[in-house]
Amino acid sequence: MKDKFYVTTTIPYANAPPHIGFALEIVQADVLARWKSLKGFDVFFLTGTDEHGTKNYQMAKKAGLKPQKFVDKNSNYFKELTKKLNISNNYFIKTTDKKVHWPGVVKVWNELEKKGDIYKKKYTGKYCSGCERFITEKELEDGKCSNHPNLKIQQISEENYFFKLSKYSSKLKKLIETDKLKIRPLKWKNDFLGLIKDGLTDVSFSRDKNHLPWGIPVPEDENQVMYVWPDALTNYLTGIGFPDKKYKKYWPADVHVVGKDMLRFHTGIWPGMLLSIGLPLPKEVIVHGFLTVGGRKMSKSLGNVVAPLDLVKKYPADSIRYSLMRATPFGDDGDFSEEALKDRHNNELANKLGNLVRRVSVLAEKYGFDEKTREQHLPERFRKALEKDNLEYEEIKRDITLREKKGDLEDVIRLVKIKKEEGLDAHLLSYPQLMSEVTQFFVNKYMETFQFDKALNIIFAYIDCCNEFIQLRRPWEGSKSIDYKKWVLGESVKAIREIAELLWPFIPEASEKIKKQFSAKKIKKSEILFKKK
Known part of the structure; x- marks a missing residue:
């Protein structure tokens, strides 16, 4: 019987067509999946799109489309990219899939609640719609989010459900320090340990339906929808069959491939959820940097955003894949032109x-x-x-x-x-x-x-x-x-x-x-x- 190997990408927001940064991630994951296949492993490779949340809802409104129609349109661009770049994923998950995804998300929520790790409270804080999370004062740079400096920080006050992430802070820290949960390369392990040296804080897990009607309903509360993290992160389970027992064939994930801006969610919130519900943690999280274009950060205002679906019209998929892998040192930012x-x-x-x-x-x-x-x-x-x-x-x-x-x-x-x-x-x-x-x-x-x-x-x-x-x-x-x-x-x-x-x-x-x-x-x-x- 073959040893299994389960690898995932993050699931990008379906609020726009894919950019070259995600092409880097999905090709990295595909290279790894194919390599393990060469080595005789039974490989399962998962990717997909994150289709709920504030960002998708607001962009759909702006486009004058119903949210489902809007995210379906953009999700199809990501599916097209997997075909055009010759990506060997076994499944493409959509978080709006009520048959495949929703039952597992509800199951995880109920398990978290049974453990006493979900509670409700009123909260006032600074919110970045780009990151889809509340951020602290010390994370701001000149009053802006460092990852989304063009977006205005919102002051939000509402009653939400929270996850007791702080309860698992010490245990997570020890697991990461001892490489029971590996983070590679080493500099990103050290970066995350530095980030949590004062402990992890509890995380908002829902939004008021009056502010965000687009999402998976919170069980037994018609006024709240689940926030992005309990919804999107659970795709790593639902994409292999959870809550059906068949998910056990591939779980735990062997490698999550993530961008550096996704590190804290995949090595903080996600393993915290798994510890709460008693499931094994992923074995390894590997982190890639961002892509600049000609030495400059990608920006619509600079007109240098690279669309991989445009590139595949001019160059073979092999050439794009090769160039992305050749030019990007592991864990560092790379430059693409x-x-x-x-x-x-x-x-x-x-x-x-x-x-x-x-x-x-x-x-x-x-x-x-x-x-x-x-x-x-x-x-x-x-x-x-x-x-x-x-x-x-x-x-x-x-x-x-x-x-x-x-x-x-x-x-x-x-x-x-x-x-x-x-x-x-x-x-x-x-x-x-x-x-x-x-x-x-x-x-x-x-x-x-x-x-x-x-x-x-x-x-x-x-x-x-x-x-x-x-x-x-x-x-x-x-x-x-x-x-x-x-x-x-x-x-x-x-x-x-x-x-x-x-x-x-x-x-x-x-x-x-x-x-x-x-x-x-x-x-x-x-x-x-x-x-x-």
Whole structure:
């Protein structure tokens, strides 16, 4: 029986079509889902849209539409994005779904109430409609919310139901400190622990129907609707079948993928709710930063908001996915621009990967190829070096290069079976079989620690190795024997198949084409994978 792996994105508000920031999140989650699938896990991947709340209600009024019609329209844009970007989600949840979502939300509310963790009180406070929450004076910057500086802070006074989050503050703090609930990268764990050092406060869980008539009704109170958090956060349970027992197949979530502005809700409110109702906590929350555009914050007033549904009309989904993952270090803010996307499409996907695939396919069709060649392995001392903690690819590459410069390679030549007539005309890591060992080690390491940009760096170092291997050995030259040509091409064909497998989580469409072509007994000249823009 396969081990399960359950990954989720946050569910964005359905108050507008998706922007490039959410495209980053959903591609990150998809890369992770596909990677775990490659590793043999039974994967469930959930995404969807959050369709209740003040923001959606107000925007619907402004558009002159009924709330349901308004959110359905915008939700469809997000569904379209999952298809256009080749996202492999198993289910797309809508929080207005009365059959799939509502019963689970009501069940959670009733359980919280049974535990004595829901109470009613009158509250007056400062409210940010962008964050959909009350905020404290110390969170304001010049009287504004730092995440929504263009929105006016409202002063709201009404009677609501509250969740006793403060009751679970100490326990949550300990769980996070001991990594029972992991937050990655470390800087975001430290950020959240700093945020809660004085304890978590109770959270408003409902709104007066006179102020917000759009939401799931509070059980036994016709004057209140549930607020966004007990509604939206519970999607992680209802999306896999809760309250039906079938949800237990995938719960707890293995990874929640969230933006840094969503951290406090997924590591504070959500695990607090789960502790109250006695369900296991998610295992890990991984946090991504924001995307700037050309070094500037995205803003309608600046006219630099990037709509991914517009981008897919101009560029292949693979190119957009690749560019987003290549340019965004794990946990940090990244910068996105169409110019950078175009550059990566042309210079990395078309020139490096595309040219390698086309060149090898042309030569393999002409001369054939032999995969039954000698096996080569990295010498033991280099393989042992890979076991060092916190080792980076550049370190092992530098170590091997230094040994080569010293001429300390006689035993290496013998061990990796490099024939003298081939000559040591390239460094050790320009031999595909040897580079393969290094690549597999580092790709596994980086993927398991969510450093997708670094995983791509090493895969493209492998592609560079293969291009160099072909260029130095020149199998098209008439002076080379047919056996020699078949050896060079056999090594290259094996490497390209492996590269396609490693790239599948990132660029699935191109990878599947490569795998199909290079798994054939007779390889034929490939089509152009990435046409230059």
